[in-house]
Amino acid sequence: MPRTLHSILRPGQLLAMGALLTMAILGRPALAGLPETIDRIKPSLVVIGTFQKTRSPAFKGLGTGFAVGDGTLVATNAHVAPTMTDPEETEVLTVLIRNANGTIQSRRARKVAADPEHDLALLKLNGPPLVPLQLGDRSADGIREGQAVAFSGFPILDVLGVFPTTSRGIISAIAPIAIPGADARELGEKQIRRLTRGSFDIYQLDATAYPGSSGSPLYEADSGMIIGIINMVLVKGTKENALSAPSGMTYAIPIRYLQDLLLTVR
Numbered sequence: 001m002p003r004t005l006h007s008i009l010r011p012g013q014l015l016a017m018g019a020l021l022t023m024a025i026l027g028r029p030a031l032a033g034l035p036e037t038i039d040r041i042k043p044s045l046v047v048i049g050t051f052q053k054t055r056s057p058a059f060k061g062l063g064t065g066f067a068v069g070d071g072t073l074v075a076t077n078a079h080v081a082p083t084m085t086d087p088e089e090t091e092v093l094t095v096l097i098r099n100a101n102g103t104i105q106s107r108r109a110r111k112v113a114a115d116p117e118h119d120l121a122l123l124k125l126n127g128p129p130l131v132p133l134q135l136g137d138r139s140a141d142g143i144r145e146g147q148a149v150a151f152s153g154f155p156i157l158d159v160l161g162v163f164p165t166t167s168r169g170i171i172s173a174i175a176p177i178a179i180p181g182a183d184a185r186e187l188g189e190k191q192i193r194r195l196t197r198g199s200f201d202i203y204q205l206d207a208t209a210y211p212g213s214s215g216s217p218l219y220e221a222d223s224g225m226i227i228g229i230i231n232m233v234l235v236k237g238t239k240e241n242a243l244s245a246p247s248g249m250t251y252a253i254p255i256r257y258l259q260d261l262l263l264t265v266r
Contacts, residue, residue: 013209034222037219037223038152043100044133045152046064047097048062048093048094049062049094050091052090052092061158062082062135063081063154065080065095066217067125067133068135073124074123074125075122077121080121081093083121084111095123098164110125112124113262118200119231120229120261123194133224143203145171146171149205150166151213152166152167153214156212162187167208171202172204174203177201178200202231203251205218216229228254228255231251231252231253232250
């Protein structure tokens with residue numbers, strides 16, 4: 001007598017298979033463990049910095065980026081990718097890529113788009129494309145406080161080297177980047193400027209990011225879907241400028257602003 005799928009699989013297994021099929025139909029990555037997710041993320045990560053032959057060391061790391069779009073575009077924070085104005089190109093924008101065999105390759109890059117308001121930038125890589133990461137739904141309807149997330153990047157490059165590091169945690173809050181104080185005298189200059197231009201929601205995380213993590217992709221721990229970009233400057237300067245000692249909190253800019261910036265690049 002032929003055995004049906006229901007007779008072979010337990011109810012929990014059937015539910016898991018249904019979830020995988022749903023994810024596939026919706027164009028989302030299949031659910032996996034965090035180790036498998038990290039394996040998918042790492043080939044798309046790059047170190048962003050500048051190269052100057054006469055400098056020691058010649059390469060100066062500034063932050064992290066990740067491949068998007070057609071794979072020749074790299075997303076990062078605007079403050080990580082300076083605009084190079086040297087006409088003789090003695091100092092050039094450069095990315096480092098860790099190959100699967102452990103070797104490090106260096107490539108020239110140029111900034112092709114920027115959104116200073118949300119501290120985002122897109123770089124164009126010389127050479128063949130990398131594997132682009134999949135960006136999440138711009139509506140952010142599925143992003144919730146308490147959701148398990150992770151981010152990978154190159155913190156403290158001078159000490160840890162070109163080895164991607166991953167931190168995991170949860171989204172501890174979704175809140176405006178600037179909140180009016182009860183007393184106007186409590187507002188700092190950056191908060192006043194932000195409130196004047198218009199506030200927007202950011203993700204607050206309970207995981208700690210270190211210098212060099214700016215520009216790292218924030219992703220769902222199970223699917224690897226990119227939902228934000230780690231920011232260590234814009235948000236901290238707005239939300240924590242009144243603190244005498246930094247809180248150690250980590251923030252991320254929602255991915256919808258990067259999706260808007262991608263639409264400006266042809």
